[in-house]
Amino acid sequence: MEIKAEIEFSLHKVTKSYGALKVLNGISLDVAKNQITAILGPSGCGKTTLLSLVAGSRQPDGGEIRGLENKNCSFLFQEPRLLDWLTVTQNIAFVLKDKLPAEEIEPKIESFLKKTGLFAYRNSYPRRLSGGQRQLVAMARALAYPSRILLMDEPFKSLDPALKFDLIQHFLRLWTAEPRTVLYVTHEIKEALLLADEIYILSQKPTVIRSRHPLPIPRSQRRYDDCSLQALEKRIAGEFRSQDNPAGPAGKTFNFY
């Protein structure tokens, strides 16, 4: 990774509270252009809130966000958020119609449904889909939408291992073909280690940035048995303080997580 990457947008001392509950307590970070930035953090620390601030659907109480002027965002929300009364195809078309010429929409949706293996379900309604299939539709919608910035909240959850594997491959191929700036939230350290150019760890509420980890190895060459990655994984895991044994999950059965 070139350390001095161009910056797509940046947050400056951003704070956000819900009523009395102080959530974000001065977050400052620069998101590098056309790179994948992963965000990890304890449940309820404000990751989703952070994404919604970037997406502009919520306003920060303090600080500012620069560099988002008239850029499109794709947002893969934590829940699928599909319109029950539209078929899979229509759900994706719903966000594309205003952005693409009519004739391009059909083929584009088709290709994305094929990639996510949903083509057979293109005319089903969301309520007739399985949890994972709904997640896939939301994913296809986010990817198909022409945007500079791609926000994803646990994009690969509730998919079976093989599908997850394929999907990540697809995603990387797609992203390499036409790079976008990706900011995404996950709970899977390994996944982040494979995908991200840069990983941010958030603290517990009131939330600040605990640490920043640039990936030492180019994506293509990363191997699990690479000791520098294993070391990094341990470090990151160590940052998640377990309430029960503050030693952190780095305990005996840790290897399972």
Added chain:
Amino acid sequence: MEIKAEIEFSLHKVTKSYGALKVLNGISLDVAKNQITAILGPSGCGKTTLLSLVAGSRQPDGGEIRGLENKNCSFLFQEPRLLDWLTVTQNIAFVLKDKLPAEEIEPKIESFLKKTGLFAYRNSYPRRLSGGQRQLVAMARALAYPSRILLMDEPFKSLDPALKFDLIQHFLRLWTAEPRTVLYVTHEIKEALLLADEIYILSQKPTVIRSRHPLPIPRSQRRYDDCSLQALEKRIAGEFRSQDNPAGPAGKTFNFY
């Protein structure tokens, strides 16, 4: 694991279709009493459907399910399914009221909220919770409900590593203290390997049972570096056929999954 465990309930050649779509195509399995049975399978293969048949909220088209007569089921659904107009406490009380004497409810809920670290949010409404917190509430509801059978659909998803770790510990302690029969769906092979007494792998639609894997080592002694478990993990992973490289995720970056 004693191989000849007592049977809690059993499915016989159960079939289920949605309209033209044949989902379950003759599932027969015996669920051992007071053991943890894990179910893995490709997305959309019918895992949720299977649980809903056991829970009795859907009826099988063919075959039969024996041994469920007047037994209570806890069901942790794939989505939290909380009542928006009730606080966290009220949501749990909603299912307990008919089962426990009034005076027991309060303390019981309290203890479970403490275990899941939600106590601070006991009076918040679901819409004011984060995704993971909602998942926790649903979990607390399922665990607090006095039942013989515990059905869980991806119980530990979208939780941060430390919390997930703690929660699993809690769960195991709880389960050891007062054992129930657990049938649960997951996509995480490692998690299943740690938790389950027995693992079933389902095939693609029309779905049958692909394979059954009793765990060779007592739960307490399982270690990741145990080669028999690693072998089992590889075997299981190998059963998930990736569409792109049918070799399965057993490919180069496999170690990450």
Added chain:
Amino acid sequence: EAPARVELNVVALAGPTGLSLVQMMEEKPELAPEVTVHYSVVRTPEQMTARIVSGEADFAAIPTNLAAVLYRRGIPIRLAAITNWGVMYLVGKDPAVTGWEDLKGRELAVTGRGTTPDILLRYFLQAKGLDPDKDLTLRYYAAPVELAQLVIAGKVDLATLPEPWVTEAVQKNPEMKILLDYQEEWKAATGSSKSYPQSCLVVRAELAEKNPGLVREFLVRAAAATEWVNKYPDAAAPLAEKYLFISAEAARGSVPRCNLQLLPAWEIREEIDQYLQKLYDFNPETVGGELPDADFYLQK
């Protein structure tokens, strides 16, 4: 021994129909020692019908054609007497209108499409060789009170109104003059000495047969009461306001125009027949589909 007590219910429809009975309502004269009379006033035809059909009403003051209709519908009543002889007038701003023929080409506001006022109007117009639907425009309204409001507000120039609205109109809107008189016109058109018998007293058939003396007594008193009203409009006016929902000042003015005169049915068969016949000719339904037979009329 003393004869059994008798309870009489006399029901009048609000407005001029009941005007002839106000004195009795006020003073409740004793018809016979054993008889007690209850007077009541109802505001809507529905209520009146309900009372008569259910047999609650022994005597009822109602429009003559309604009596005929009820009779034809099989309600056991007898037409005892006619109480007033028409209360319809044509009011307007334009004194140039001195005869029905002058209405040619004008717009005229009317109430109650197809009811007696409408039919009479058409009859008069046709008698003058005018076609009501072609030679002039008739604008219909549901209730006289609405039309009266419009007249007073000066929103209509020509209107046919019943009393007491005629008086209300001319009192509250000085521009308005009484231009034509239905009653006079009827006499002219039919050549009869009497106007048309608009409202009447009906009596329950059973009572009429069982107790003719009492009915006779009542009619005599009612006739006297009617005369009293004619003689002392100023005394009658407050009673009209008290019982019949006619404002006192309007009542004072309208009494002379209400043509109150109580004549027992058997004395004026022809007039009644003639009236009903006319209505029948226009629309049989106005008298219930068929002209009533002789039993309809109370016999001497």
Added chain:
Amino acid sequence: MRISIYKNNFLLLASSLLGVILLWSAVAAVTGKEIILPGPAATFGALLTLIVSADFWCHLGATLLRGAAGFTLSYLAGLAAGVICGLNPYFNTAFRPLLVTIRSTPSMSLILLALIWFRADFVAVFVTFLVVFPLVTQNVADGIKNIDPNLVEMARVYRVKPFRIYKELYVPAILPYLAAAAANGLGLAWKVTVAAEVMAVPARGIGAEMDKARIFLQIPEVFAWTVVVVLLGLFFDRALEAIVEKRILAWK
């Protein structure tokens, strides 16, 4: 299976209609007097004699036209007003008193104005509007207020054009509210139109005819007309239900 359901529905429908009629004749039998409550027999007799007359269809048409016009106008207006009220709480607070005023002002106070302002033909439309408009507005507003904010957020983030959000998200989301409003509004429309016709006595119109029949105590005819109105109501209600079902059953 689909078919059997329809058959079922049809049978049910028929039987329940039969039920209504039986109830009616029972009550009629008890009441006894035709002049108060004519039974089905008498009523349908009168209905037949009505139907054969050419006028019948003119009157029916006139009322149909007024009711439909009044309903359509108020429904569209209510849809617009409701959306605004639902989206903008301030507008809602400001508009609501007006709404309540319209809703609870006794017709008696309005009818005369209506008579002055409009031709008798149009009064019915006006009065219908005053009843149906607030109904629709209310339902739509309450529907909009309860749309899942997450879906709206999604549409906003993806910069979907407001009108399309309105058309493809709001309207389908509040469809059940719209359905309820339509069913209620349509039902009331006929009733109110007829009532207004009674007051405004236009040359043609069921209301005017009913009034005439009533004055001459032709109660069977009054009821015949009533049956006609009810049938109107039933017919349009079925049509409406069919449409809604189709739209909703698809994805339920």
Added chain:
Amino acid sequence: MRISIYKNNFLLLASSLLGVILLWSAVAAVTGKEIILPGPAATFGALLTLIVSADFWCHLGATLLRGAAGFTLSYLAGLAAGVICGLNPYFNTAFRPLLVTIRSTPSMSLILLALIWFRADFVAVFVTFLVVFPLVTQNVADGIKNIDPNLVEMARVYRVKPFRIYKELYVPAILPYLAAAAANGLGLAWKVTVAAEVMAVPARGIGAEMDKARIFLQIPEVFAWTVVVVLLGLFFDRALEAIVEKRILAWK
């Protein structure tokens, strides 16, 4: 902040009420004639003279009682019927024609019967019932039909007692529908009650008084009563809104 909102609302409310009054006086000015449409001044003058009289309160009370009774009865009945219709499609199909019949039967035909069956006092209650009941039933039914089936499944799996499912899941879930129905029903209730009183003329009641005033051509008094009715409507609407807001805002 909370407070400022209330202040805001209050200002808005006041201004919009003012708006209604201004509109009114404008129209009155245009119409010109007090005998057709008296302006606010004349009306409030009449209103004052009314209020000081003891009778005023009797009449108000009587109407209030009838309206409230009619509304309450029909609301409860509608709630029950609506739930059944919403849960059981067959019952729905069977019951709907009856509903439509009630909804679209012209009041005239009903008044004819009501006058004979009930004491004048009760007619208003009866008529109100016939208007409000279908309204509530419809809304409740359509609400129930659209409850998230997943939540119901959850409650069933956990074997929650049906009555509690009804009370703690269905009712809150359809609260917005109930709110709409209540607002519409309550608004119409006053209008209809008064209209019925006009036709049935009970001894006490705003409707009867309005009719009397009209017959005596005391139009300002008619409008004074109208204002009273509208105020009734506004008052209860506010009360209702307050309740609903409190219930919903909590978790929104």
